[in-house]
Amino acid sequence: MPVVSCHHDEGDSLWLWTMKDVMRASVGVMGESALGVTEKVVFLDGKCHVLKRFRTVCVQRKVFAQRIARLASLCEQCAYLVPLNAYLYSKRFKFVVCDYYPMGSLHDLLLGPRKLGHTPLTWNERFKIIFQIARAIAFIHSQPRQDKDLMVINIHGNLKTSNIMIDIDFSIRIANYGFTQLATEICDVDKQKAQSPPSPLPPENNIDKLLSQKSDIYHFGMMLLDILGGPNALISTQRVFERKEDILSNKFEFFEFPYEGTDKMQIFKVFDIAMACVHRLPQVRPTIENILLYLCK
Missing domain, CATH: 1.10.510.10 (Transferase(Phosphotransferase) domain 1)
Structure with a gap:
């Protein structure tokens, strides 16, 4: 199952991600909250990203995709918001992929x-x-x-x-x-x-x-x-x-x-x-x- 780019740009390498890529990546838990788990993901090519994995969501796949795309568009317009790069909505996993900041929070x-x-x-x-x-x-x-x-x-x-x-x-x-x-x-x-x-x-x-x-x-x-x-x-x-x-x-x-x-x-x-x-x-x-x-x- 592909991890879908928030930006719908077919030239974006995020279109090449699959669930297999995510599962093979090195993952470290950065934090947990009522919303879910935040993980640092290091892919085989060495690139780091942050994966926000939701415990549960209250919207169906189509609405989830629409809302993430809308939020990603807004984040692109403000230099002080974390960009949203990609998302996955499957029966077992629902997560969003964001930029990684090495200095932390x-x-x-x-x-x-x-x-x-x-x-x-x-x-x-x-x-x-x-x-x-x-x-x-x-x-x-x-x-x-x-x-x-x-x-x-x-x-x-x-x-x-x-x-x-x-x-x-x-x-x-x-x-x-x-x-x-x-x-x-x-x-x-x-x-x-x-x-x-x-x-x-x-x-x-x-x-x-x-x-x-x-x-x-x-x-x-x-x-x-x-x-x-x-x-x-x-x-x-x-x-x-x-x-x-x-x-x-x-x-x-x-x-x-x-x-x-x-x-x-x-x-x-x-x-x-x-x-x-x-x-x-x-x-x-x-x-x-x-x-x-x-x-x-």
Whole structure:
């Protein structure tokens, strides 16, 4: 069975892949989530790719193909989204093939200094990553709400640091755009069988509101807190709110990286954005357009 190219270009070598090629490739598990398993695949020719293998999907083959093709087209239009190269929909396997990024994810990049003693990211590197994530979200949120397949394409649906891939120049690519709408746990709304995403849930946790731009903004805010203050900042956002004035006046040590006085205003600006993004009331959270305007001031 061939692994079908997302781009329908007969000159693309992906058209030559078969299930046999995939099975003969060297495979290493990179991570697991409610959606499925992420694997690094090294083919016999030495080329590396990432294979996103779904545990189960809620759409039939034709709709799956249409949605993957649509997502692939959108990913091609934004420099901050992981390209989708090919897919397979069979009785036993359903997966998507994506580009491989040897530096790993933002989660890996933040975990290295915390657990392994690696050199922590500088503020300039962190801000570059933050700004590019915001640009990617802005692209997604600017799309019309639904396409002809009734897929909501103006929402990511699963923003977290492990889905932010880092390239060698510290540019970012957001992975798994739209994938929650292929997985039964998320899009089987009628049966109400959604599983909690493996990231902090917004206060409005219910199936109707998980796929919303306000939920995306909440998760963006949680990523900002992680980038600024580390995992302790995620334990209780309420405690961060309570200590906000102490943090801004340097009475409470919060930021996990050294910084110079010239960076202070920009760092506190990002902290203000994070606090606004994780507000309990969705309607109070800023839009990504307003966030970008504030970051550019």
